[in-house]
Amino acid sequence: MPGLRLLLGVSLLALVACASAPPAQVSAYTWRQVDRDIAAASRGAASQAREQALAAMERWMDLVYHKTDTAFIPWFSSYWTQRWLGFKVAWYKLDGEGERDETVSRLAQYLQEQYHDLVLEPVARDIAPPQILQQSTQSYVRQLGQQLPGIALRHGVPAAQFDQHLKDIPAIAVPPGASLYQVLHAKPLERLPAYAALVERIGAQPGNALAWSAHPGITQVTRRTSERLVDDLTTGGAASVISSMVGRAAGLAVSIGASVVRAMVQERERPETEAQLRRHLNEAFDEQWLALMRDPERGVMAGIQHLSGQIEAGLGGAGVMPRYRPLVADGQPLWSEP
Template identity: 65%
Template sequence: MPNLRVLIVAGLLALAGCASDPPVQIAASTWRQVDRDIAAASRTASEQARAHALQAMQRWMDLVYRQTDDVFIPWFSSYWTQQWLSVKVSWYKLSAEGEKDPTVSRLALYLQEQYQDRVLEPVAEETSPEQIMQHATGLYVRQLDQRLQAIGPRHGVPQEQFDQRLKDIPAIALAPGASLYQLVHADPLERLPAYKALIKRIRTSPGGLGDWSTDPGISSVAQRTSERLVDDLATRGGASAVSALVGGAAGAAISLGVAAFTAAARENERPETEAQLRQNLNAAFDEEWLELMRSPDRGVLTGVHHLSGQIEGGLVWSTPIRFAPPLPPPSR
């Protein structure tokens, strides 16, 4: 029994000694290297997310080009669409009391709505800049998490102390905020309140991923196309007025002749009209594609820029991340 008591007391003393052991002292030079490794992990994860976004955006643009060529341009240049647009212009003119500018603006808006319905929404069923942004941001977090796991053991830093370092590094500035530790330990990531707030802000920001078709480059194509249509319809409206003044069988003959001539002229001009519209749209697409890849505020890498910028900016011994140089125009 005395021996048993001695063993119990010795065991309790040993446990008490372990509980009171101070944490391992990590040299400042080691922490400097830890921070540098975290920064390097962030940059590598950013590059991987950027490569993923680039590939996904090229596929998205190919789908947009194809849908435009196969659906929107044939729809726009068809005879019956042109007739329907003539009716709309006449109605717009009545509402605008004959003024040109309101008529042009309303027709341009209608063309943008048609483009959204016939091109962007069908393509979005497969992919979209908004989806690409979310995938790229999630990929950055996963790749960063994988690289962080090796840093502590590499430098002999106990897991508890390494975790505390991650808790001290901000990852999301948007309220309610989140540390790097919270970011990489969220499971699933989409349930982290600060992450949800970040994604929502990116998605709903004015001129952002959700409404890129209102970009000046795209809307200017609709505006120029609308102006041409209104001018063309005004010319044909003059011929209709002449037939009305003549009246009777002669007026009807003039009207039928103008209609037949207009239909034939439109069919002859159709290849040129389609080529010009395609050229204008492609130029606008290229500019918007570059903007969606480059912009740190409204592009597909906005989430990655926010996270990596916060993380690297919160490190004591590192250089903040720098944005990648502009990309070349997408090739067709």
Template identity: 60%
Template sequence: MASLRNLLFVLLLTLGGCASDPPVQIAASTWQRVDNDIAAAAQTARSQASEHALAAMDRWMDLVYRQTDDEFIPWFSSYWTQQWLSIKVSWYKLSAGGEKDPTVSRLALYLQEQYQDRVLQPVAEDTDPEQILHSTTAFYVRQLDQRLPAIARRHGVPDEQFEQRLKAIKAIDQAPGASLYQVLHAKPLAELPAYKALLLHIRSEPRGVGNWSDDPGMSLVAQRTSARLVDDLTTSGAASLVSAAVGSTAGMGISLGVALFTAISRANERPETEAQLRTNLNAAFDEEWLQLMRRTDRGVLAGIHHLSGQIEGSLSVPLRYQPAH
């Protein structure tokens, strides 16, 4: 019994000692070095995520170019498409009372819709700027998550205190907001409410990743192409009036001659037409591609720029660690 009492006494002393152990005191200078290392890790992660986005956007560009060459340009320049577009122009002009500007605008919108359906949507089944935005932001978070544990070990900061520091660092400002700790531990990131709010904000920016195809450059290409088609139809319409004036038999011959001449002319002009359309489309696309890479508020790097800006901004405020009691 005496031995049992002694054992219990020693056990109580041990437990009491553990309960009264004070938290490890980390010097302010150590916390400053920790914050500097977190900021450096965030910058490195941002740089690597930017390279990831660039590679993904280069691949997307190649797919769009290929789809444009394989599907849209051959469709647009074919004889039967040109005839169908002429019919649409006739209908548009009739609806617009013969006015040119509304007819051009309606045909331009139709061409943009066709480009969306024949090029952008098929490519989007593989990748598009919005998907690249998601993958780039997730890549940034993974890179940061891999680097942070080593910082705590390097400076001898206990896990509990390091987690408290991460919880004090703001990572997403969009309501309801999220700390760096929450972002790192969100599995998956896409389910975090603050991250959803951030994506919604980015997507709503004019000419952002969700609606970049409304770019003025793309619209201008469609407007110019539409105007040329309308002018071609006007010339054909004048020939039809002449054929009607000279009588049915001669008129039929004139109409057939005009149709044959138009078909031959378009066939001869097709390589030049395709080359010009390709040049115009690629120039407009290249400009928008650059905007999606450069703009930090609405492009594919918007997510990582928001997170890194919030994180590095929070780290500029010195930590006053208060251990939990």
């Protein structure tokens, strides 16, 4: 019994000693290596997430082009749409007291609304820049999170100390703000208030960086369209005057004849009109697409830029690493690494 009591006493003393032992000390040199590896992991995750965003944006572009060809252009160039647009132009001129620029801008605004309804909205049910913004940002967070446990293990940093270190690294500066630890452990990320505020601020909406109706090519199309429609209405008005002079039956024939002539002229000019409209629409869309890719504050990669910038800046300069290759489209870089 005395031996057993002695053994128990020694065991208890050992447990007390272990419980009171200070945590393992991690040297400043090791923390610098840890930070250097976190910065490298951040850059690698950002590069991969940007590649994924580029692929998604190219898919969005293809769908918009296809919908433009199959929905908007046929709608715009149809005879009855042109008749309807003619009445709208006449109303614009009457309401705007004949001001040409106001008529053109109002017609462009109406066409922009139709473009949104016929093209952008249907495509958005499948994919759109706001979705790509969230997908790319979450991809960055996911890929970075997969690499961090290996960094702690490789440098022998205890899990509790590593977690505390992540809590001291800022990741989102938009109020209420969030640390890297909070971002990595938010399940799902959308419920983190700082992340929701960041996504709302960025927006990544088509038209934020460039007003569709302000594109010079679109303005040219709408100006020519409005002028031609006004001319058509003038011709139609002349036919109505003739109708009242020659009688109902003959006047009906005149009106029908004028409509047939307008329809024939429009059909003959339709291929050229469609080609011109397609070219200018694509030019305007391409400018918006590039703006959404390049804008570090409002584009689809702004979430990646914000988080990676905050994290690497919070590492105290440890993020100065070899640059990853920039994204390139048509020989031009879409993004420059900070």
